Amino acid sequence: MTEPAAETPNRVRWLRRARYFLLAALLGTVAGFAAVYLTGGLPRNASLTADPSCAAAAITAARLKPLAKGEVAAFAVNQTPKPATEIAFVDGKNQPVSLASLKGKAVLVNLWATWCVPCRKEMPALDELQQKLGGRDFEVVAINLDTRDRDKPRRFLEEIKVKHLAYYEDTENRVFQTLRAANRAPGLPSTILIDRNGCELGFLLGPAEWASADALALINAAIAKN
Numbered sequence: 001m002t003e004p005a006a007e008t009p010n011r012v013r014w015l016r017r018a019r020y021f022l023l024a025a026l027l028g029t030v031a032g033f034a035a036v037y038l039t040g041g042l043p044r045n046a047s048l049t050a051d052p053s054c055a056a057a058a059i060t061a062a063r064l065k066p067l068a069k070g071e072v073a074a075f076a077v078n079q080t081p082k083p084a085t086e087i088a089f090v091d092g093k094n095q096p097v098s099l100a101s102l103k104g105k106a107v108l109v110n111l112w113a114t115w116c117v118p119c120r121k122e123m124p125a126l127d128e129l130q131q132k133l134g135g136r137d138f139e140v141v142a143i144n145l146d147t148r149d150r151d152k153p154r155r156f157l158e159e160i161k162v163k164h165l166a167y168y169e170d171t172e173n174r175v176f177q178t179l180r181a182a183n184r185a186p187g188l189p190s191t192i193l194i195d196r197n198g199c200e201l202g203f204l205l206g207p208a209e210w211a212s213a214d215a216l217a218l219i220n221a222a223i224a225k226n
Helices: 005-038 052-067 117-133 151-159 174-181 213-223
Strands: 088-091 096-098 106-112 138-144 190-194 200-205
Touching (some): 052 200, 052 213, 106 117, 106 174, 106 213, 117 138, 138 213, 190 213
Parallel strands (some): 106 138
Antiparallel strands (some): 088 096, 106 190, 190 200
């Protein structure tokens, strides 16, 4: 049966309105996804804006990506590296140290404390990593965050016979607060890999077997010159 002519304009208007709402809903969904993506809602996504000073780091990061596996599968490689968040702490002689002062060598910054059980467990592996690869091109920078007894972490390192790591500390917890604000240290342990030019290559939240073959391959690739 043919629809009455009087109803045809109403039907046309209804169809147009339905298409309008469908298009609006689709655009809203796309915009919502874009907002999440660009504001870092996807946890392993790096910033989409490249920094010219880290052009070489981008090449290194691409080399690291297939190596983030096995014992270091949780290592998140930065797609577009930027200068690492600047932090300051002190060495074993209470002398000030900053990331800027370490430029010229790749560094693996590790935040730890004696009250953190996973931190204690991975410390021997970090010491072994420093023994195997540490030198003028690379250093493990393990920063202790104990805030009360400054002798406790030193005693702990002596007890587990750590011999190759230089001692660094931040008893005021400023390093942790700074890196937590940068979404790089929501908890302990947290580890950040930085190239010789001070650009962040990636980070790992939680413990890892840093003396494993997987970790050594990752670090060696970070040390290699482009």
